[in-house]
Amino acid sequence: xxxxTLADIQVTPLRRIATAGGDVLHAIKRTDPGFxxxxxxxxxxxxxxxxxxxxxxxxxxxxxxxxxGLVRFAFTLEPAAAVFREFDIGEDHYARVTVPPGIWxxxxxxxxxxxxxxxxxIPHDPDxxxxxxxxxxxxxxxxx
Amino acid sequence: xxxxTLADIQVTPLRRIATAGGDVLHAIKRTDPGFxxxxxxxxxxxxxxxxxxxxxxxxxxxxxxxxxGLVRFAFTLEPAAAVFREFDIGEDHYARVTVPPGIWxxxxxxxxxxxxxxxxxIPHDPDxxxxxxxxxxxxxxxxx
Numbered sequence: 001x002x003x004x005t006l007a008d009i010q011v012t013p014l015r016r017i018a019t020a021g022g023d024v025l026h027a028i029k030r031t032d033p034g035f036x037x038x039x040x041x042x043x044x045x046x047x048x049x050x051x052x053x054x055x056x057x058x059x060x061x062x063x064x065x066x067x068x069g070l071v072r073f074a075f076t077l078e079p080a081a082a083v084f085r086e087f088d089i090g091e092d093h094y095a096r097v098t099v100p101p102g103i104w105x106x107x108x109x110x111x112x113x114x115x116x117x118x119x120x121x122i123p124h125d126p127d128x129x130x131x132x133x134x135x136x137x138x139x140x141x142x143x144x
Numbered sequence: 145x146x147x148x149t150l151a152d153i154q155v156t157p158l159r160r161i162a163t164a165g166g167d168v169l170h171a172i173k174r175t176d177p178g179f180x181x182x183x184x185x186x187x188x189x190x191x192x193x194x195x196x197x198x199x200x201x202x203x204x205x206x207x208x209x210x211x212x213g214l215v216r217f218a219f220t221l222e223p224a225a226a227v228f229r230e231f232d233i234g235e236d237h238y239a240r241v242t243v244p245p246g247i248w249x250x251x252x253x254x255x256x257x258x259x260x261x262x263x264x265x266i267p268h269d270p271d272x273x274x275x276x277x278x279x280x281x282x283x284x285x286x287x288x
Contacts, residue, residue, distance in 0.1 A: 022189030038182035040173040045166030
C-alpha cells in the first residue's frame with residue numbers, strides 16, 4: 001500500500017430497523033468493511049455550532065457513527081493543503097465513516113446536540129495523536 | 145465455572161469527561177472488565193414507557209451502555225422463578241452492564257427516548273437467541 005489518501009476514507013450506509021418500542025440501528029460488525037480490530041468504543045457529544053478539531057492518529061482507525069443529531073466531518077492530509085473531504089452524517093443520513101490513520105480530521109455539530117460513536121481499532125493513547133487548534137487548518141465549517 | 149447466576153452480571157461505572165464543545169463518554173475498552181471479545185456494536189432506541197423483553201442469548205455476552213436517557217434493565221434466570229436483578233442506567237447514572245450468556249433480560253424506557261448501545265461479543269445471530277413475550281415473565285416494570 002502506498003501513503004494514505006483522502007480516498008481511503010470509506011462511507012458505509014447503515015441500516016435502521018423499525019422495531020416495536022424503538023428502532024434498532026446497526027453500527028459495526030467485525031465482518032464489516034472498515035473493521036480492522038476493536039480497541040475501544042467511546043462517545044463524543046458535540047453541541048450545535050461547536051467545532052472539535054483537529055486531530056490526527058498515527059495508529060488508530062476510526063469508525064464513526066452518529067445515532068443522534070447531524071455532524072459535519074472534515075478531513076485533510078496536510079494543514080496547508082486546502083484539499084478536504086467532508087461528509088454530513090447523522091440520524092437522517094445514517095452511515096459509518098471509516099478513517100485510516102494519518103488523516104487530520106475534525107467535526108462540527110449541525111443540529112441541537114449530536115452524539116458521535118467512535119468504534120476505534122486501538123484503545124485511546126495520547127501518544128499516538130497529533131493535535132492542532134481549530135484555526136490551524138482553514139476549513140469553512142458553516143457554508144449553508 | 146458453575147452455571148451462570150444473576151451475580152455474574154457486572155455493573156461498571158463509566159467516566160464522563162467534560163470537554164469543550166461536548167462531553168466525552170467512555171463505553172468499553174478491550175482491556176476493561178467484562179470485555180470478552182468484539183463481535184458487533186448496535187443501538188436500540190427505547191421510547192419512554194415501552195418495554196423490550198424478553199431475550200436470552202446462548203453465546204453472546206452483552207455490554208450495555210446508555211448515553212441518552214434512562215433505562216431500567218431486568219434480569220432473571222427462569223421465567224417462573226420471580227427472582228430478578230434490576231438496574232436503572234442512563235446519562236445521569238452512567239455505567240456499563242455486562243451480561244453473560246444464559247440470562248433472560250428485558251428493558252424499559254424511563255425517560256423520553258433512551259439510546260442503548262450493545263457492544264456484543266459476537267455478531268447478531270438469531271439462532272442463538274431465545275425470545276419470550278413481555279407478559280411471559282411477571283416483572284413489574286413501573287414501581288415508582
